[in-house]
Amino acid sequence: MTHPLLTDTSDRKMLLLGNEAIARGALEAGVAFASSYPGTPSSEIALQFFHIAREQSDLYFEYSANEKVALEVAAGAAMCGLRAIVSMKHVGLNVASDALLTLAYTGITGALVVAVSDDPFMYSSQNEQDSRYYAKLSSLPMLEPSSVQEAKDMTRYAFDLSTMLKLPIILRTTTRVNHASGVVALGHLRRRMSAGSFHKDPFSYVCIPSVSRNLHPKLLKKAAEAASISDESHWNFIKGRGSFGVVCNGASYGYVVDAITESGYADRFRILRLGFSHPIPEKRILDFLYGCERALVVEEGEPYLEESVRVVAHKNGLTVPVFGKGEGFFSRLYEFDPGLVKNVLAKVFDTPFPVASPIDTSDFPATPPRPPNLCAGCPHRAAYLAVREVLGDSAIYPTDIGCYTLGLHAPLNMGDFLIAMGAGLGSAGGFARATGKKVVAFIGDSTFFHSGLSPLASAVYNRHNFLLVILDNGTTGMTGHQPHPGVDVSHLGLDKIHIDIESVVRGLGVQSVATVNPLHFSKAVEAVKRTSAGSGVSVLIMKAPCPLYEKTLPGYKSRRPYEVRPERCKNHRVCVDRSGCPAFHIEENRVEIDSHRCTGCALCAQLCPEKAIRPVAREDNKG
Amino acid sequence: MKTTRIMIVAVGGQGNILAAKLLGEAALMRGLDVRMSEFHGMAQRGGVVESMILLGDGDGYCIADGEADILLGFEPVETIRAAKKCSSNTLVITNTAPVFPFTVALGHAVYPDIPQALQTLASRVGGLTALDANSLARRAGTVQSLNVVMLGALAASARLPEIGKELLERAIREKMKPAVMDINLRALELGFEAVQKGVRGNSACAAD
Numbered sequence: 001m002t003h004p005l006l007t008d009t010s011d012r013k014m015l016l017l018g019n020e021a022i023a024r025g026a027l028e029a030g031v032a033f034a035s036s037y038p039g040t041p042s043s044e045i046a047l048q049f050f051h052i053a054r055e056q057s058d059l060y061f062e063y064s065a066n067e068k069v070a071l072e073v074a075a076g077a078a079m080c081g082l083r084a085i086v087s088m089k090h091v092g093l094n095v096a097s098d099a100l101l102t103l104a105y106t107g108i109t110g111a112l113v114v115a116v117s118d119d120p121f122m123y124s125s126q127n128e129q130d131s132r133y134y135a136k137l138s139s140l141p142m143l144e145p146s147s148v149q150e151a152k153d154m155t156r157y158a159f160d161l162s163t164m165l166k167l168p169i170i171l172r173t174t175t176r177v178n179h180a181s182g183v184v185a186l187g188h189l190r191r192r193m194s195a196g197s198f199h200k201d202p203f204s205y206v207c208i209p210s211v212s213r214n215l216h217p218k219l220l221k222k223a224a225e226a227a228s229i230s231d232e233s234h235w236n237f238i239k240g241r242g243s244f245g246v247v248c249n250g251a252s253y254g255y256v257v258d259a260i261t262e263s264g265y266a267d268r269f270r271i272l273r274l275g276f277s278h279p280i281p282e283k284r285i286l287d288f289l290y291g292c293e294r295a296l297v298v299e300e301g302e303p304y305l306e307e308s309v310r311v312v313a314h315k316n317g318l319t320v321p322v323f324g325k326g327e328g329f330f331s332r333l334y335e336f337d338p339g340l341v342k343n344v345l346a347k348v349f350d351t352p353f354p355v356a357s358p359i360d361t362s363d364f365p366a367t368p369p370r371p372p373n374l375c376a377g378c379p380h381r382a383a384y385l386a387v388r389e390v391l392g393d394s395a396i397y398p399t400d401i402g403c404y405t406l407g408l409h410a411p412l413n414m415g416d417f418l419i420a421m422g423a424g425l426g427s428a429g430g431f432a433r434a435t436g437k438k439v440v441a442f443i444g445d446s447t448f449f450h451s452g453l454s455p456l457a458s459a460v461y462n463r464h465n466f467l468l469v470i471l472d473n474g475t476t477g478m479t480g481h482q483p484h485p486g487v488d489v490s491h492l493g494l495d496k497i498h499i500d501i502e503s504v505v506r507g508l509g510v511q512s513v514a515t516v517n518p519l520h521f522s523k524a525v526e527a528v529k530r531t532s533a534g535s536g537v538s539v540l541i542m543k544a545p546c547p548l549y550e551k552t553l554p555g556y557k558s559r560r561p562y563e564v565r566p567e568r569c570k571n572h573r574v575c576v577d578r579s580g581c582p583a584f585h586i587e588e589n590r591v592e593i594d595s596h597r598c599t600g601c602a603l604c605a606q607l608c609p610e611k612a613i614r615p616v617a618r619e620d621n622k623g
Numbered sequence: 624m625k626t627t628r629i630m631i632v633a634v635g636g637q638g639n640i641l642a643a644k645l646l647g648e649a650a651l652m653r654g655l656d657v658r659m660s661e662f663h664g665m666a667q668r669g670g671v672v673e674s675m676i677l678l679g680d681g682d683g684y685c686i687a688d689g690e691a692d693i694l695l696g697f698e699p700v701e702t703i704r705a706a707k708k709c710s711s712n713t714l715v716i717t718n719t720a721p722v723f724p725f726t727v728a729l730g731h732a733v734y735p736d737i738p739q740a741l742q743t744l745a746s747r748v749g750g751l752t753a754l755d756a757n758s759l760a761r762r763a764g765t766v767q768s769l770n771v772v773m774l775g776a777l778a779a780s781a782r783l784p785e786i787g788k789e790l791l792e793r794a795i796r797e798k799m800k801p802a803v804m805d806i807n808l809r810a811l812e813l814g815f816e817a818v819q820k821g822v823r824g825n826s827a828c829a830a831d
């Protein structure tokens with residue numbers, strides 16, 4: 001079946017997810033090369049290319065080992081005239097930024113769009129950094145869509161802008177756009193050019209100091225050109241003629257327009273929507289400010305636009321008061337919502353904005369929380385329990401980013417320090433040296449390839465003392481089971497090489513290495529004892545597939561679920577209390593296992609001191 | 624058309640996102656503008672999933688507290704949790720079949736008295752319909768179709784005249800895999816009938 005995003009009728013309207021719209025925009029621009037490291041909320045962009053590339057061989061797609069590599073491989077293609085896109089989440093751009101900031105100097109000869117998704121409120125991220133400052137830092141142009149339709153249209157435009165300026169373009173979105181859906185009018189699919197050529201020009205492309213000294217002024221010249229395009233750009237539009245000025249971008253635009261339309265005071269307002277937000281369109285902002293008696297900047301995150309608006313006002317001697325972030329106005333924290341925007345509008349412009357009145361819920365019963373939990377049958381649960389069995393609370397546990405971060409929650413309580421991909425492993429030596437205590441760092445298989453290799457080499461070289469546990473579940477679980485270099489993907493018909501983690505670890509010079517299946521619990525405990533005993537860096541690979549991913553593999557056979565035998569069970573709930581497996585529930589004050597959720601991993605059966613848990617007999621396993 | 628704001632809340636795995644998509648496709652077939660957002664942080668891992676659906680003209684993708692015209696709750700505790708999205712005009716349609724969070728199994732939290740909580744909620748909103756969507760879904764063929772049972776109940780509520788049962792049927796036929804289409808068409812019908820046959824209106828749920 002043809003992928004729905006390849007629908008080639010330009011008069012069609014489709015309901016698309018923001019991320020699908022970005023992928024469609026790239027396809028309409030004739031993208032030939034796409035790369036990514038997955039990360040919420042950006043992952044579905046890459047997913048489209050992953051599927052489409054399997055259908056159309058002239059589109060190349062890869063999941064790269066990390067965002068920096070993803071950017072670099074796309075840059076290579078874009079240096080040869082191809083149209084390329086690389087997508088990542090906001091913190092991924094931190095990883096890629098080293099390459100990006102100097103790629104801005106060389107520029108590219110084809111087109112390159114860097115799609116980066118911020119996550120205000122941190123729905124699934126470790127921070128809520130505002131990546132717009134990367135545009136400022138790199139001098140690269142930046143586009144910010146407000147709607148799903150714009151997500152598509154701006155992506156397509158970004159390619160043309162990139163071709164014109166010979167610069168990478170940053171397409172910056174937030175979760176509310178990535179994970180929004182809307183009706184999108186399609187455009188034509190452009191033919192893609194998938195073979196390129198490289199014209200050698202080392203004194204433009206090899207950034208030694210003498211070359212870079214020439215390239216930086218060139219970049220500034222391109223940035224000036226971009227500024228004049230931004231000033232004329234229809235992505236930066238003014239709406240309304242009133243004297244109450246509102247500047248907004250991205251998701252906040254919708255809140256502002258809806259609030260003003262509903263209020264019935266549309267004639268009092270003028271809105272400046274900035275969609276081409278770097279370089280700042282100074283002239284357009286000035287035009288806007290001339291008609292304003294006061295102005296409010298509505299933007300999530302940092303006061304990026306607010307600072308620019310103030311600078312433009314100051315440079316031109318305007319005294320119009322500018323409001324934005326600050327006590328009683330907007331916060332730099334979290335996401336906005338329509339109610340919040342209305343309240344601040346009402347305050348700044350002294351105009352009533354009818355806000356909805358929620359019902360009183362103060363006397364409602366407390367609702368039990370549903371913190372995300374490791375799935376039933378997840379091997380990470382067993383891995384954590386095995387380490388806890390041996391080292392308890394005496395060791396320090398730096399951890400890392402992935403599903404296994406959820407080991408933090410009770411009853412596992414595993415995870416003492418988490419900041420960035422690879423940083424659990426990176427920080428372990430510091431913890432060990434500073435305290436002299438036993439340190440066990442955890443890292444997932446995908447994260448290991450993302451940013452575990454150099455910290456491991458560094459730790460071996462520097463003779464640090466800790467145990468690294470690699471939780472190898474054979475996939476990138478958290479973001480939707482994307483492959484990585486440690487995964488065998490031959491069953492998908494993908495032509496990739498499978499890299500064996502244990503050989504990599506040995507290759508990096510680790511002497512004490514073991515691999516164990518954590519679901520063989522007593523063996524796993526033994527392995528922890530052995531590998532945590534010595535000095536130096538040792539590595540224990542806890543290897544068992546993610547049960548969700550396993551179901552999609554060829555030849556998968558479901559295991560029998562487990563059940564509690566009431567005649568043996570002493571109801572002390574060691575099983576529930578230790579494992580926290582979500583397949584357990586309490587029915588009439590007795591422990592039961594939900595046979596629909598239980599994957600038959602057998603962990604609880606190994607924990608139960610009464611041997612009261614066993615597989616369901618074949619015949620009653622029909623449900 | 625004036626914007627109609629529909630909020631769907633559920634637990635991961637209950638098919639919230641798919642229900643929202645079917646509703647969105649039906650709206651598109653009707654030629655309505657539709658904007659939706661979804662929040663499913665780590666849904667596969669038992670978390671809460673929210674969808675917001677805005678039908679008709681407008682630019683925003685989000686529903687503020689007190690702004691929902693309709694709240695569809697696929698799980699009763701989630702309905703209660705989302706109650707702040709309701710105003711005194713909101714129509715609430717909720718499933719009564721619980722999904723116990725593992726925090727309850729661990730004894731870290733208690734699952735509240737649902738019939739009573741729904742009764743309180745019913746007395747503050749514009750209307751509340753409670754039905755055991757899980758058992759209707761099982762009758763349709765699989766408990767997984769509870770999301771479509773809830774859409775059937777919505778179609779029967781008369782609060783969304785633009786999108787009737789027929790359009791939802793069409794969306795199911797066009798967007799769902801043939802293997803599950805018939806089950807879901809039945810599920811839609813069962814949800815529709817349950818509400819049409821004038822079950823409990825404002826009287827909250829007689830616990831099933």
Ligand code: SF4
Pocket residue numbers: 564568569570571572573574575576591607608609610611612613
């Ligand atoms: S650990 Fe065994 S005996 Fe104890 S409650 Fe669980 S099943 Fe029953």
Ligand code: SF4
Pocket residue numbers: 376377378561562579581582583584593597598599600601602603604605
């Ligand atoms: S066997 Fe036990 S621990 Fe494993 S999934 Fe089933 S209930 Fe959970």
